[in-house]
Amino acid sequence: MLFYAMFLMAFVLHAQTEQVNADRAQRHLSEAIQIRTVSQIDESKMEWTEFERFHAFLEHSYPLIHNTLLREKISKASLLYTWQGTRPDLDPIALLAHMDVVPAVDEDGDLWQHPPFSGFNDGEYIWGRGALDMKNVLVCVMEAVETLLEEGYVPERTVYLCFGHNEETTINEGNGAYAIVNTLKERGIHLESTLDEGGAVLPIDIKGVLQANLVGIGIAEKGFANVKITVRADGGHASQPPKHTAAGQLAKVVRDLERHPFEPEMLTIVDDMFRTVGKNTEFPIRWLAPFLLDFQPLFFAIACQFPPGAAFVRTTMACTMLEGSPSPNVLPEEACVIIDCRMLPGTTAEDVERHIRKVVRNKDIEVEFVRCKETKAISPVDSKAFAVLTELSQQRDGKNIVAPYLVMGRTDSYHYEAICENIYRYSPFLVPTSLLLTTHAANERCPVEELAESVRFYKMYIKKMTE
Numbered sequence: 001m002l003f004y005a006m007f008l009m010a011f012v013l014h015a016q017t018e019q020v021n022a023d024r025a026q027r028h029l030s031e032a033i034q035i036r037t038v039s040q041i042d043e044s045k046m047e048w049t050e051f052e053r054f055h056a057f058l059e060h061s062y063p064l065i066h067n068t069l070l071r072e073k074i075s076k077a078s079l080l081y082t083w084q085g086t087r088p089d090l091d092p093i094a095l096l097a098h099m100d101v102v103p104a105v106d107e108d109g110d111l112w113q114h115p116p117f118s119g120f121n122d123g124e125y126i127w128g129r130g131a132l133d134m135k136n137v138l139v140c141v142m143e144a145v146e147t148l149l150e151e152g153y154v155p156e157r158t159v160y161l162c163f164g165h166n167e168e169t170t171i172n173e174g175n176g177a178y179a180i181v182n183t184l185k186e187r188g189i190h191l192e193s194t195l196d197e198g199g200a201v202l203p204i205d206i207k208g209v210l211q212a213n214l215v216g217i218g219i220a221e222k223g224f225a226n227v228k229i230t231v232r233a234d235g236g237h238a239s240q241p242p243k244h245t246a247a248g249q250l251a252k253v254v255r256d257l258e259r260h261p262f263e264p265e266m267l268t269i270v271d272d273m274f275r276t277v278g279k280n281t282e283f284p285i286r287w288l289a290p291f292l293l294d295f296q297p298l299f300f301a302i303a304c305q306f307p308p309g310a311a312f313v314r315t316t317m318a319c320t321m322l323e324g325s326p327s328p329n330v331l332p333e334e335a336c337v338i339i340d341c342r343m344l345p346g347t348t349a350e351d352v353e354r355h356i357r358k359v360v361r362n363k364d365i366e367v368e369f370v371r372c373k374e375t376k377a378i379s380p381v382d383s384k385a386f387a388v389l390t391e392l393s394q395q396r397d398g399k400n401i402v403a404p405y406l407v408m409g410r411t412d413s414y415h416y417e418a419i420c421e422n423i424y425r426y427s428p429f430l431v432p433t434s435l436l437l438t439t440h441a442a443n444e445r446c447p448v449e450e451l452a453e454s455v456r457f458y459k460m461y462i463k464k465m466t467e
């Protein structure tokens with residue numbers, strides 16, 4: 001017991017002694033937000049000079065990094081930094097972030113309390129687009145490396161910093177992370193692990209059941225597809241309509257799809273996640289949870305009642321964009337719907353098309369995949385990186401429950417499946433859900449006090465992974 005207490009004290013002291021320049025981190029995040037690195041689906045609309053400004057900002061903000069690490073521009077504006085380790089026999093690690101942001105809604109209106117590209121620091125928050133997604137991470141990673149260099153730290157393992165420029169808009173060809181991975185692959189590099197955005201900290205507060213933070217380490221992410229379904233019919237004047245127009249037929253397609261979702265299935269990762277949470281709940285839920293998970297039909301019936309629960313156990317389909325006639329008095333010659341489909345890892349585009357054709361009774365539909373990303377890799381939970389993330393998370397708060405997590409959104413990480421098996425998505429920023437919802441919305445802002453904690457986290461993570 002005494003030994004354990006001493007060990008814990010040494011550990012806590014060690015964490016506290018990790019030096020951080022908090023003022024500098026705040027200043028740099030403010031500056032980073034002021035540079036409008038907005039990515040656009042139509043790349044001709046991108047302002048490349050802003051990305052050049054961002055590169056220059058990094059260069060003058062982090063002199064030691066630019067003196068010591070090799071910096072390469074990859075693709076149009078992505079950056080790859082190499083911090084050479086002393087042991088070339090060890091596989092390198094990579095820290096990932098994207099420098100692009102989504103456009104700001106209502107930029108000139110009064111939705112924003114402080115303008116989205118102001119980087120305004122009110123002492124409690126730093127405001128603006130990218131404050132949480134994810135210039136905060138990029139800046140904290142740079143701060144951590146710069147500080148480690150100031151302290152004379154030399155890694156044994158090589159460290160790559162991989163910063164994409166179009167995560168928000170581009171999936172495969174043309175994606176900066178994709179180009180970085182191809183560069184590393186051509187050089188024959190295999191990564192020990194990668195760390196990127198996408199993890200989640202969910203504060204759970206259900207009295208008598210569970211009161212703690214659930215820290216999800218993303219070990220897999222859902223695939224996604226935008227599927228366009230088109231039906232055709234004779235056009236003509238709307239004054240003499242047939243029984244069903246193309247729009248009417250399309251409505252039946254939508255009804256068929258909504259009535260026949262994918263069957264739920266239990267992936268090991270999701271089972272692990274629910275069991276880990278279950279173990280940490282109070283009696284009698286703690287006692288009931290394993291039985292419930294063992295009896296899948298009942299578990300699925302409950303989980304599928306809630307959209308977030310259903311998303312964990314099935315491939316989801318959402319009918320989003322509809323298009324028909326261009327005018328009220330014109331019968332549509334074609335009508336189409338876009339299905340936004342989020343596939344469980346392992347489910348392919350072929351599986352999706354098969355399901356659509358099976359459940360839609362109209363056999364004359366046209367099915368086209370507009371965009372598609374299949375995922376299958378699930379990272380292990382017994383790797384060094386997973387253990388380090390768990391340790392650092394619990395060190396910050398002993399009550400944190402760390403569990404493997406299936407990421408719903410998409411990240412640049414999945415490209416790294418080509419050169420790495422240990423791919424983790426985790427964020428050291430403890431942010432309440434209400435604040436997290438400002439990502440991609442108005443009033444995105446980062447709590448100032450989280451910056452120092454996060455720089456400290458990245459310093460410790462790098463040290464533990466490279467020595």
Ligand SMILES: [Zn+2]
Pocket residue numbers: 098133134167197
């Ligand atoms: Zn992001």
